[in-house]
Amino acid sequence: MKKLNLSLAALAVAGTFALPAQAAVLLGAKVGADAWYADAKINDVRADDANVQMSYYAAFEHFIPLVPNAKIRHTSVESNKFNTDFNQIDFIAYYEILDNDLISFDVGLNLQKFDGRFNNQNFDEWQPNVYSDVRLGIPATPLSLFGTFSFGSYDDTSTVDAEAGVLFTLGLVAADLNMKAGYRVQDYDFNYFGANNGKFMNDGFFVGAEFNF
Structure with a gap:
């Protein structure tokens, strides 16, 4: 049966506790880019x-x-050896459960869109996931540890997209500039191409920059 019990549970918890965290935020935005050296x-x-x-x-x-x-x-994914070249777009709705200088914690749902070629086969699919993002500040330093996770299983397809690393914050006049480095893993078992033909892993180190307004 097609169930999203973990996703529904995450939203129920988020809806219960999100009000105090979001009340402290009027309007905010983040934009960022990562360069990922992946195999x-x-x-x-x-x-x-x-x-x-x-x-x-x-x-x-x-x-x-x-x-x-x-x-x-x-995210653009490419492997010339296997004739694999596809786009992954994450559409995420989330709540802030905690948000302070020492810890921030977000939880929600991620609807992933895959479009392109996998092992020389065209595909165009959607996949629902549970989403979470955690940042832990190191006291008296501009450094933080972070982890971002999307995971789910639906209709015999399972996906895990996870990254973790360290972030350095530089305060500017209109925004914070966050410079980060870490490791990212995509571990997917696609059920779109027949039995045992949709196993995919993509992993490696990345560096990036983020503006937090």
Whole structure:
């Protein structure tokens, strides 16, 4: 059966506790870009053709109770060896559960859109996920640790997209500039191409920059 129990549970928790966190925010936005040096593995065979893949995102936060914040992220995936070249767009609705100098915690839903070629086969699919983002500030320093996760299982397709790393914040006049570095893993088992033909992993280090208004 097609169920999203984890997703519904996450939204129920978020809706219960989001009001105090969001009340402290009037309007805010984040925009960022990452350069990701990633190498793919398809159906348990490593490509060994690592290359720079780009990811861009923007988020908008507001003060309206019970209405989720919004984030969109675009990631380009490419592996020449396996004739794989597809776009992943994440449409994310989330709540701020905590937001202070020491810890911020967001939770919500991510509807992923995949479009392109996988192992020389065209596909165009949607995948629902649970989404969370955590940032932990290191006291008396401009450094933070962060982790962002999307995971879910629907109609025999399972996806995990996770990244973790360190972030350096430089305060500017109109915004904060966050410079970051970390490691990202995409671990997907697509059920779109027949049995045992849709295993995909893409992992590697990345660097990026983010403006927080």
